[in-house]
Amino acid sequence: MLLKNISILYGKDLKYVPSASIQITNQKFGKMTSSVSGGKAVDCEGLLLVPGFVNMHTHIGDSIAKDAVLSGTVDSKIHPIFGAKQRILKNSMPEHLASFMKNTCYSMLKKGITTFVDFREGGLEGVHLIKKALSTMPIRSVVLGRLEYYQDKDQIRKNTPLRTNDKKTLTKILRHCDGLGVSGANENSDSVLQYYSKTGKIRAIHSSETTQSVRVSKMVTGRSETERALAIKPHFLVHMTFASNSDLALAAKKTRGIVICPRANAALAxxxxxxxxxxxxxxxxxxxxxxxxxxxxxxLKEMDYLWKVTMGTHRTGVDPKEILKMATVNGGIILGKKIGSVEEGYLADGFFIDKHAVDLEPIHNPHASLVHRVTEHAIRAVMIGGQIVHGKI
Structure with a gap:
């Protein structure tokens, strides 16, 4: 397929190209040209091609519990052992959970998300359940499984190792998913974290999300939560909202990057x-x-919120292109995959914006318009692997 007369946010710098043609072959982008020659051409006049969003951290398993718990502490809501979320999930029928997970995937597609990375709870059964939900969905997924094994403070102080049966269970889980998504260092001894580091697939872990979690790590182990989280040799860390300067220096040296979730952090106060x-x-x-x-x-909401709240708290201008890169290009870089960018050899994932949408026209700064003006109503179509999976062009 050849897309002609299309505006493009091209390459890792998201350069705005007002009009060009780009070939799609074998699910990948080809060279961008200024001319049209051969193949089936689709006239895309009035459309802007944007690389597909890479949603780098989700928990879609709790899609059945939207706004079920609005009060209380973070732990009372989402703690992996005693949080309300765990009680709700345990008392829900698997087919109901799968149905609502599928709904969430459809919701993401409509909003231009072409890849998402899910921290999947529930052990092997949880991995099988999300695979079932995804079986009829075209969206790309990176599923990070988890061993439902959590240690208390005494076990962490004693450096209790992972049990043999749990090691066997972990091997089975990893056989069916893309990697490991660990709840946090505060639920695991150094021995367990070091064992997790041997995982040959993607490794990620929550870290320094709350002042409480940072304080607990210091109290129990005398070390920072991030310092301990790095024991799994993670490809990326999630949150880092209360990481210290030294924690960030270590993260820059020892990981591919950090994934932040600003609206969720704000919603959890x-x-x-x-x-x-x-x-x-x-x-x-x-x-x-x-x-x-x-x-x-x-x-879309995530970018808008992050851009404005950052400028409000720092009282300085923030380039919207930087925010847009965090939602597209940087996800591909952290995952080590050829996604999140419209360029030759990359998977042909993207979405098409109607440049004449009432809330956008006239567009003077395409990066700013995308970050804080676009809604799903301006998305004409979504493409994954060169196939239109939502809408039409």
């Missing part, structure tokens, strides 16, 4: 992640939407 501080420390930063229970899986 746990502050706003300072991505500028992370960037200045040398970290690559990407965006996720986190728990569907407390937040909608909407990267």
């Amino acid at each position: 746990e502050g706003i992640p300072d991505f500028m501080k992370m960037r200045n420390a040398g970290c690559t930063v990407a965006i996720g939407t986190d728990n569907v229970m407390v937040n909608s899986p909407d990267m």
